[in-house]
Amino acid sequence: MAKKKNLNIKKGDVVRVIAGQDKGAEGKVISVDSERDRVIVEGVNRIKRHTKVVNQGGRAGTTGGIVTQEAAIHVSNVMLLVDAPKGSDAKGKVTTRLGFRRDEVTKRRSDGSTYAATRSTRVSRKSGEEI
Template sequence: MPARIKTDDQVVVISGKDRGKRGRVLRVDPKHERVYVEGLNKIKRHQKANPMSPTANQVSGVIEKEAGIHVSNVALADPKDGKPTRVGIEFVDGKRVRVARRSGTRID
């Protein structure tokens, strides 16, 4: 199935504890059908600093980060009015283009 939601898209959460909130997609995990949205579905993880890791700037303590939200629980925000919309695919000049079903505007 083609990716309907991509990184840097504005999405609206349509169900769950963060329902009604909106944010920018940080990353997409197509294998597990999850999206990670900036500032939403925050979880706390205890982390120990590891000086041998490639990223030596790792801090220790309780880290708060975004957890994945199932892709069925988010909807793309319509570029025109910001309300949730479904995503359609159209072919323009032989290229696939994502289109907001609500208003018919292209999503870039």
């Protein structure tokens, strides 16, 4: 079994497509396939799939036809969107790369005692703000 890769893009992130036929399109990430380095973005890379009529289970059977749905695109073709950094000329949302920062946090044990630990947080490379 292959080792699971850690991708910077997560489910629920808002991204912009930076390459391919849907270049410039923005959408929310529906799912992430880390083994194949692919993401499915809402409203991007729409394909038509021809489905068969399935008559199992009486009324519960699916009807056939042509279904339009999103297909997976490579994670290198999308970039994370964040709010424009304060003091910049850009308005609205801008694309950014991701970095990681280790923050000191205080954790609590079940017996009530506390201890210091570190937590990794995603950070925008443009603004330095936490995502």
